[in-house]
Amino acid sequence: MTEELQHLIESARTRPFPEEEREAQRRSFAYGNTKIENNLITREMVAEQDERLKREMQGR
Numbered sequence: 001m002t003e004e005l006q007h008l009i010e011s012a013r014t015r016p017f018p019e020e021e022r023e024a025q026r027r028s029f030a031y032g033n034t035k036i037e038n039n040l041i042t043r044e045m046v047a048e049q050d051e052r053l054k055r056e057m058q059g060r
Contacts, residue, residue: 027043027050031043031046
C-alpha cells in the first residue's frame with residue numbers, strides 16, 4: 001500500500017459522518033436492494049417509507 005493511499009484511508013476513518021450522508025446512504029441501500037426484487041419500487045417510495053418510520057420511532 002502506498003503512503004498516499006494509507007493517508008487517505010486514515011483520513012476517511014477519522015472523518016465525521018453527517019446524519020444527512022448517513023440517511024442518503026441508508027435510502028440508497030434500501031432502494032438498490034428492493035429494486036432487485038421489485039422493479040416497481042421508486043426512490044420516492046423509499047423516501048416516503050423512511051419518513052414514516054422516523055415519525056413512528058419518534059412517537060415511541
